[in-house]
Amino acid sequence: EAKKRGGDTVVSFNDDLHWRLLDRADLEFRLRSAIGDGEMRLHFQPEFDLRSGDLTALEALVRWEHPERGLISAGAFVSVIEEINLAADLGRWVLEEACRRLADWKAAADAKPPPVVRVNISAGELISTDFVGFVGTMLSRYGHAPKELGIEITESTVMRDLEDVLATLRGLRRLGVTIAIDDFGTGYSSLSHLKQLPVDVLKIDRSFVSGLANDSGDRAIVSAIVRLAEAFGLTTVAEGVEDPSAVAALLELGCHRAQGFLMSEPLPADEISRWLASPRDYLGSK
Ligand code: C2E
Numbered sequence: 001e002a003k004k005r006g007g008d009t010v011v012s013f014n015d016d017l018h019w020r021l022l023d024r025a026d027l028e029f030r031l032r033s034a035i036g037d038g039e040m041r042l043h044f045q046p047e048f049d050l051r052s053g054d055l056t057a058l059e060a061l062v063r064w065e066h067p068e069r070g071l072i073s074a075g076a077f078v079s080v081i082e083e084i085n086l087a088a089d090l091g092r093w094v095l096e097e098a099c100r101r102l103a104d105w106k107a108a109a110d111a112k113p114p115p116v117v118r119v120n121i122s123a124g125e126l127i128s129t130d131f132v133g134f135v136g137t138m139l140s141r142y143g144h145a146p147k148e149l150g151i152e153i154t155e156s157t158v159m160r161d162l163e164d165v166l167a168t169l170r171g172l173r174r175l176g177v178t179i180a181i182d183d184f185g186t187g188y189s190s191l192s193h194l195k196q197l198p199v200d201v202l203k204i205d206r207s208f209v210s211g212l213a214n215d216s217g218d219r220a221i222v223s224a225i226v227r228l229a230e231a232f233g234l235t236t237v238a239e240g241v242e243d244p245s246a247v248a249a250l251l252e253l254g255c256h257r258a259q260g261f262l263m264s265e266p267l268p269a270d271e272i273s274r275w276l277a278s279p280r281d282y283l284g285s286k
């Protein structure tokens with residue numbers, strides 16, 4: 001029986017591979033026009049202060065509204081964007097759209113705007129021509145103070161291209177933009193790297209947060225990251241908080257802020273507008 005199943009697996013694997021290859025070609029083809037055709041959308045996920053429950057930031061997460069397949073998450077296509085050299089185009093679109101939305105929220109009379117909007121930036125975007133200049137242009141075009149814009153880069157992005165990335169990060173820092181290291185704990189940066197990096201925020205990777213309440217290894221890692229951040233004067237944000245027991249553990253360990261499905265999924269900009277007008281108390285702090 002096992003042998004028969006094995007045989008089936010080979011057949012379905014080939015079949016699957018065939019479709020995956022077709023999908024991939026189609027994906028690349030469609031992506032090349034998707035940005036220009038207005039098929040990209042930004043969703044925003046709130047980030048909260050664990051003690052006060054206050055909104056501390058909104059993180060912009062890109063989605064592709066595929067004409068036939070519907071909304072596709074960033075995780076499913078951003079790496080392809082990089083591979084087909086569209087990173088700079090996507091990055092510019094995301095930055096401008098985030099600045100435009102923030103301007104709308106600041107203009108709305110009935111709602112308190114987020115203190116900062118964070119945008120995820122990939123390596124290809126970060127080292128594209130005059131990235132810092134483009135950020136400056138967007139800030140002045142939409143009337144934002146630099147500290148109202150944050151950028152998130154993954155720890156592995158930093159490590160891949162340290163010299164070029166560092167030069168751009170220093171430019172952003174001079175401008176006054178807030179810099180967060182995303183997925184922290186997964187990218188093998190050394191302490192000496194961290195010392196060199198002009199960063200403000202460490203976002204603790206979801207993989208250490210999800211099992212926090214029950215896994216002593218995860219607890220040890222999060223505790224070490226929080227203490228490291230404290231030593232460098234950085235703010236810690238836990239990603240992927242799905243469970244109240246994780247909130248309790250994070251508070252105990254001294255983590256500052258949290259983000260995750262427990263409080264809110266990433267939401268379309270219009271829903272965020274309504275939400276900002278009547279924020280709810282997700283962490284039960286008030
Ligand atoms: P990230 O920046 O670490 O974002 C967190 C990802 O985890 C998002 O997936 C978010 O929807 C998801 N998430 C948030 N809270 C929870 C939770 O409680 N549980 C679970 N299981 N997941 C949660 P998404 O939107 O698919 O983004 C994946 C990655 O793609 C992001 O990771 C980021 O690195 C990248 N990305 C997203 N938007 C952009 C963008 O505009 N430009 C670039 N270059 N990269 C982006």
Ligand code: MG
Pocket residue numbers: 059120152182
């Ligand atoms: Mg992020």
Ligand code: MG
Pocket residue numbers: 182183203205206239
């Ligand atoms: Mg992350």
Ligand code: MG
Pocket residue numbers: 059203239259
């Ligand atoms: Mg995140």
